[in-house]
Structure formats: structure tokens, C-alpha cells
Amino acid sequence: MSLDTADAERHTLKMQKRKAVQDAEVASKTIEKGLIMVHTGAGKGKSTAAFGLILRALGHGWKIGVVQFIKGAWDTGEQRALAVAFPDHVTWRAMGEGFTWETQDKARDMAAAAAAWAEAQALMADPAYRLIVLDEINIALRYDYLDLAAVLAALAAKRPDLTVVLTGRNAKPELIDVADLVTEMTLVKHPFKAGVKAQAGIEF
């Protein structure tokens, strides 16, 4: 693609103006604190983005806790990679027992959610951790397997420098209210619909 001189000059002027706006914008943001982040929606990428955040935090030497509310002790790529590469920096608690249609036992699902929440509270109370991922906790909240008020109270009482990421579809409005950052992963197109199966390296 070619570029004439007038076009190049117009571009430079436009970008100089834009830089002034951007710089003022950046300068106006001065608060530093741990965040409450929510990844919700029906699309793919809610847990995966939390795992990407773990990778980023590891590069800064943070210690990280993960509590999985639905997934049990499955062999996933992300868990294996972290166990091999960062055994001292990541505490991974897969406390779930699988999907509700696998356990077919509500009392057991509720007990698993309570145990996972106890683990989450212990990790959040430990000042060694800077990032806690509560994976699929929104599912447990949605089915009332967990008490929303207890979760909100724990988030309100967290150390200011602790970041907590809560994932899962159908996030409760009260959780969205208290969150600093909320992303909805929206499903535009999914390969399952075209007959593609869940595959190692992509889905788990």
C-alpha cells in the first residue's frame, strides 16, 4: 500500500493530537489497588483469560491461588504446565466434583461448594497471595450452593492489594455491582456447533 506525503503528514498531525488526549487520560489515573474482576457470559475465554492473568502475574513474581468450584482433579494442560514450571508460586485447588449432571447429587454438590469456599477464604486470608482465581464460582452462586452475602462480605474485607478473579456465566448482579472490572465473554461462533469435539490443548 502506498502513502503520499500529504496523507503521511495528516496522519502525523492527527496522532499528535491523539497522543495529547491519551497522555492526559493516563495521567488522570492515579489509583493503584488490587481489583475484583469478573469474567462472565456464555462465550469461551472466561477461565482461559484468568489463566492468562496468572501467567502475567507470575512474570512479576506474584504468588497465586486458584480454587476451582466445578472442575475436579482432572488433568488439564494449564494445571500441568504450572505444576511443572511454577510449583512454588501457584497453589491449585480443584475442589469440584464435576458438572451437576455428572454427580446427580445436590447434597454432594453443595458440600463440594462449601469446601471450595473454605479453601478460598483460607487463601484470601494468607498475605503471601496477590492473586486469587475463584474459577466457576458464579455457577455455585447461581444454584445457591454458596451464600452470596458471605462471598460479598469476604470481597469487601479483602486486603487492598489482593486481586480476586471470579469466573463463570450468569454472574450475580450484586457481584457485578462490587466488581472493579467486568468482562462479558459473548459467544459469536463456537466450533461445537459445527461438530468439532472438545480437544486437548484447546479446551482443556
Add this chain to the structure above:
Amino acid sequence: MSLDTADAERHTLKMQKRKAVQDAEVASKTIEKGLIMVHTGAGKGKSTAAFGLILRALGHGWKIGVVQFIKGAWDTGEQRALAVAFPDHVTWRAMGEGFTWETQDKARDMAAAAAAWAEAQALMADPAYRLIVLDEINIALRYDYLDLAAVLAALAAKRPDLTVVLTGRNAKPELIDVADLVTEMTLVKHPFKAGVKAQAGIEF
């Protein structure tokens, strides 16, 4: 929360039915192949979910290539963590020169995009790689710094077992058409709006 016997039995019956539906659904998905994945939208998590996917793929021993179209040789947590832990499995090419309002030079931006695309083509042609992340390529496509037809042709010609993830807001409709999986990260709430600055471990 308490649970009476009738409730527990209703739950079990409902979940048995749901499991039958789920099992039939899973059995109907038989295709295995590398995917074309697009992460777009104005929300956070597009690149981060791609990095989470890298972590997952590393757990399965895959070799991975990353080409960044906008970010240059900045010191990010994700890149540092991967360089330390998986130097032989991840090839990371930060080919950008920064945001358009930083370079203020369209010819330079276009040259950087062309160089990044050459690198992307080389990695896609190398059968050692199972996953290629083209980070922020949608930005380069949107500004016509890259030829969309060339990118679509390369995707159409890719090895069937290669997964390519293309990130960045404003994905072109033609790219969405050829993708297997498209997630739109929708901005619900962002801490920048509340005066929180970009922070290490969270934003980079």
C-alpha cells in the same frame, strides 16, 4: 442451606435426564482439527485469553509462536514468565512499535505490520508449531496496514492441525466468517473509568 429428600430426588432425576442430553451432544461431536479463533470486542481479556491458551497448550507439550503486531519489545509479565519457564517451547516476536499515537508515523507503522506478517507466515509454515497467536493483528487489518486477502489466504492454506488465534478489537467480518470460534469480549465495567491506573500483574 438444607435439602429435603424430595428435593434431592427431584434434582437427581432432572440431572439424569440432563446427562443423557449432554452425552448425546458430546457423542455427536467427532471432528478434530486445528481452529481459527478470533478474540475481539472492546472488553478486556482478548490477549489475556490467548495467553491462557498458550499455558494450556504448553501443558500438552505443544510448540507455540506469538507475533505481536502492536506491542514492541516491552517488558510484560507474560513474556517474562514464558521466557523463564518455557524458553524452548515458545517463540515470541514482539514486532510492533507501539500505538499509532506514539509512533505518529504511518509509513513506519505499515512497515512494522508488514514485518510482523512476514514473521507470522514463517511461523505458520513451520510444522513444529501447533499454536500461533497473532496478537492485535485485527488493529493492523482495521487500518489497512495489512492486506486482508493475504491473511485470509494464509488461514485457508494452513495445516489442518494448526490452531491460529487472532486478537484485537474490530475484527473484520470476513475474518469472522472463516473463523471456527469467535468470542467478543464485551466491556461491562472497567477500572480505568474509576481512576485506577494500568498496573503490573494486571495490565502487563
